[in-house]
Amino acid sequence: DAKTTQPNSMESNEEEPVHLPCNHSTISGTDYIHWYRQLPSQGPEYVIHGLTSNVNNRMASLAIAEDRKSSTLILHRATLRDAAVYYCIPQNYNQGGKLIFGQGTELSVKP
Amino acid sequence: NAGVTQTPKFQVLKTGQSMTLQCAQDMNHNSMYWYRQDPGMGLRLIYYSASEGTTDKGEVPNGYNVSRLNKREFSLRLESAAPSQTSVYFCAIALGQGRWTYGYTFGSGTRLTVV
Numbered sequence: 001d002a003k004t005t006q007p008n009s010m011e012s013n014e015e016e017p018v019h020l021p022c023n024h025s026t027i028s029g030t031d032y033i034h035w036y037r038q039l040p041s042q043g044p045e046y047v048i049h050g051l052t053s054n055v056n057n058r059m060a061s062l063a064i065a066e067d068r069k070s071s072t073l074i075l076h077r078a079t080l081r082d083a084a085v086y087y088c089i090p091q092n093y094n095q096g097g098k099l100i101f102g103q104g105t106e107l108s109v110k111p
Numbered sequence: 112n113a114g115v116t117q118t119p120k121f122q123v124l125k126t127g128q129s130m131t132l133q134c135a136q137d138m139n140h141n142s143m144y145w146y147r148q149d150p151g152m153g154l155r156l157i158y159y160s161a162s163e164g165t166t167d168k169g170e171v172p173n174g175y176n177v178s179r180l181n182k183r184e185f186s187l188r189l190e191s192a193a194p195s196q197t198s199v200y201f202c203a204i205a206l207g208q209g210r211w212t213y214g215y216t217f218g219s220g221t222r223l224t225v226v
Contacts, residue, residue: 032213034213036215042220043201043203043217043218043220044154044201044203044215044217045216045217046215046216049213085153087153091212091213097205097207097211097212098144098156098159098212099144099156099215100156101153101154101156103152103153104153
């Protein structure tokens with residue numbers, strides 16, 4: 001499985017953009033990059049995923065480096081509800097598509 | 112967490128007791144998973160099932176058994192509970208199958224304490 005490196009924690013101010021980085025230098029060419037987040041006392045929830053191109057949805061944007069060794073999750077305007085642990089997960093398609101979670105980044109949002 | 116129902120939500124066991132955690136889905140997804148999350152840690156995969164009648168080991172399968180009797184239900188059994196199994200257990204379902212699995216949906220968790 002590809003190893004990931006994420007900051008342990010980050011802080012943001014409410015209504016400002018947040019850029020959450022992730023390094024996955026050992027990712028293989030067929031691994032999709034998934035992002036999930038876990039709000040306090042809840043199960044993880046899907047945020048976004050992509051392969052090579054940048055991706056956008058109603059929750060966030062995903063910017064993937066050209067060499068695919070890193071990616072950045074972008075929250076365009078952080079809200080207090082975005083305070084959570086964010087997990088970057090390269091999904092190994094050769095191992096049945098399982099999601100293997102790392103430690104994630106704990107994002108705190110200040111009013 | 113609509114679509115994935117876990118029971119019970121809380122449980123306290125004595126060391127050596129057995130119990131089964133239940134997970135049921137109403138989204139007709141093929142793939143189902145059991146994870147555990149210890150305090151302050153990320154999730155670890157215990158077992159998964161790519162389709163009805165099949166199961167495979169994840170990262171931390173020791174001390175657990177699973178059963179996928181039909182498409183809707185995936186149960187996790189602790190035969191002889193140990194304090195090290197104190198954790199929050201999450202069931203998840205996913206769209207697709209095998210290589211093309213995506214869009215995981217997680218249940219709200221079962222908080223298990225073994226004393």
